Amino acid sequence: MQPEIQRVTDNIIQRSLASRADYLQRMAHAREQGPHRGVLSCGNLAHGFAACNPQDKSDLRSLTKANIAIVSAYNDMLSAHQPYENYPQLIKTAVNEVGSVAQFASGVPAMCDGVTQGQPGMELSLLSRDIIAMSAAIGLSHNMFDGGVMLGICDKIVPGLLLAALSFGHLPFVFIPAGPMPSGIPNKEKARVRQQFAEGKVTKEQLLEAEAASYHAAGTCTFYGTANSNQLVVEIMGLHLPGSSFVNPGTELRDELTKAAARQATRLTDLGDNYLPISQIIDAKAIVNGIVGLLATGGSTNHTMHLIAVARAAGYIVNWDDFAQLSAATPLLTRIYPNGQADINHFQYAGGMAVLIRELLDAGLLHEDVQTIAGPGLRRYTQQPVMQDGKLEWQDAPAISQDLTVLSTVAAPFTSHGGLEVLSGNMGRAVIKTSALREGTAVIKAPAVVFSSQHQLDAAFQAGELNKDCIVVVRFQGPKACGMPELHKLTPPLGVLQDRGYKVALVTDGRMSGASGKVPAAIHVTPEAIDGGNLAKIQTGDMLLVDAENGLLELLVSAAELGQRPAATPDLTDSLNSSSYGMGRELFGALRSQLTGAEQGACSLFFAQPAFTGDKE
Structure with missing residues (x-):
């Protein structure tokens, strides 16, 4: 190993x-x-x-x-x-x-x-x-x-x-x-049309046609x-x-x-x-x-x-340190959108799981001595299923990837690390996906522009208020605040700003998931804003540092000033537009309140169980 x-x-x-x-x-x-x-x-x-x-x-x-x-x-x-x-x-x-x-x-x-x-x-x-x-x-x-x-x-x-x-x-x-x-239309084409729609260059009908050709x-x-x-x-x-x-x-x-x-x-x-x-x-x-x-x-x-x-x-x-340490030791072997232009079918054609697992096993990056539903040892997973004369059989994977631009080797990886970093600092902790970042975007230092919802950001973008170097902060999106939604609505406008030449990044206690790509995004910030995190103390104009090279997430404000600042709170006065009501959300208030922080799994289960003490007489 x-x-x-x-x-x-x-x-x-x-x-x-x-x-x-x-x-x-x-x-x-x-x-x-x-x-x-x-x-x-x-x-x-x-x-x-x-x-x-x-x-x-x-x-x-x-x-x-x-x-x-x-x-x-x-x-x-x-x-x-x-x-x-x-x-x-x-x-x-x-x-x-x-x-x-x-x-x-x-x-x-x-x-x-x-x-x-x-x-x-x-x-x-x-x-x-x-x-x-x-x-x-x-x-x-x-x-x-x-x-x-x-x-x-x-x-x-x-x-x-x-x-x-x-x-x-x-x-x-x-x-x-x-x-x-x-496979439908290329994911790159879908993303291009989305950005064009965000800029008002294509109609909603054209956007729907692109989406329908992708999800088809x-x-x-x-x-x-x-x-x-x-x-x-x-x-x-x-x-x-x-x-x-x-x-x-x-x-x-x-x-x-x-x-x-x-x-x-x-x-x-x-x-x-x-x-x-x-x-x-x-x-x-x-x-x-x-x-x-x-x-x-x-x-x-x-x-x-x-x-x-x-x-x-x-x-x-x-914990996240385990992820970061494993990421530093794990080479990136695939380019699948949003980390490249291929899709999952192209990965499968290149050799798929069997070639990937063999590469990782042979390099000592996976434990081979494990149990699986197919029998002992992970080496069994270096075979591919095929139909032979009407019967299901498994055969050894090809000796090498059939498309090295999609699925590469440990000897020649796309990067030497897995593309996931943990950020720490006076803002707390966050994760950032670096595998799809453009060169020169791993470190962003810029003034904050603070929002409490993704819809506020979209309005500011449409008004031209974000045409500048900035770090967009979208807070009160964490587990306890509103259930931690994914914020992919932010991706097209932030991508447009980046394409216009501005240095931009995102900081949020919400999620971006597997579709996060070229825009640096410090996500899952914990503690979340509603739960005592300094995310609630950021003000528009504050200088922020998102540094994926050195693992830093810093609000460049003195500790003394931060200690005196009041924490912002979400607007709960408008119940009709609150995250606590509508679309069934009122049924989940008690569950939201029990969710742990992102680094603890954002989970309401298991964490408060008493130790098992055996049968009771």
Whole structure:
């Protein structure tokens, strides 16, 4: 192993000894209660299989056949999730063919951040992760299941399903993707039209035509945002079948992979000889592998929160310093939009996950000695699935990437580091994605222009008030303030200012996610403005420093003056336009108040649990 990777892994293990031991004790206790249908009363069990066909009823009565829970985030408004409509029947048939049973256990909510960008609904997006975890847990709590398959792809959905699966960590879980849509117009062209619209150079109808040509079919959006980052991370952590993440929907290979994943779930239950619960797969090495894979590909900054929450659910304590140290040791091997012009299909054509994982394994950047749903050892994931004579088989990946402009080698990386930096200073802490920054933009020192919403910024841009060197501050966008929405509405105007030659950057306690690109953005600032952070004390005209080269985020105001300044507060007098009301937001006030800071996962779950002390007499 590369020494720095091993050192970070060892640090995580050492600081998590007590919490991991407590988690494993909980999971051992849960396992001891099985087989789970055996503890149900006759009335409980009869309710559980009442709607099944006669054969499934007989199998479930016997207590010797595996029952696999299907948890799905299907809806047909999300292009990525629309293919899941027919998956339950595929899964049930495949599981029946190997003598087991599958039941649809739970549907979970799934929202599309692409639809809610810049809208009130976006303020429910991050909150939905914890709701998804709780919704899945309710379905699994019927105690009818020996394992599960998780159907989810986008943004908060996969992390939410992971949190739920780890809370039932004594069971095996297989995650089943649906694949990306075919390539549409190039992402660079889409971004160009967006900027032209921001400048008033194209009509709304022309913008809609460009967007519709980009997002044009069933499947995941093809840029490398959180959805595709989810798939890459889950596969590299050993929860997908090898090479299954980026196979397009509606193909024979996609269907066969789905059926194979369902069958594999039955082989991992405690009813057989190959028991492998998810609590044994997701250990410190798997978590570090997921972070390294994310960094080696310039993936979504959302995972600086999601992976921390997932790790905590498995009993591990991970922080942003771990990300920064791993980033410094991990070369950037891909150029996928917004870090390049290729899309995820081009990455797949170049060799995809198998070539990427082999490169990282051979360089000692990934832990090979891990458990996966496909068997022990990550080397199994250097093979690709193919159809041969109508049958699903795996074969070794090509010896080298088929397109080195998209997927390169450790010997010749695009950059020597993973493109994620942690910034610290009198503003607190933040993360910044540097993998897509233009040369000369890693250090910006300029006066602040302060806003309390992305809509205020857009109005100032349209009025020409931002035609200058400036650092735009958008505060009161953190977890407790309004649920921490993504702020992609800011990207086109800031990109326009940059193209006009101005030195610009963004500082916010909100999110920008995997679609953040060429504009320097210090995001996830914590403490957030509403929770005591100095972000609330910045005034328009103050000099700010965003320095990604030296890891600095500084408000260039004396400590004495800062100490005397009052903190700004959000305007709560206009309830009709408040983030606390409308579009269902009033239902989530209590949950918002419980969210931790971004570096603690922006999570309302797990953090206040008492230590497990065993059975009570």
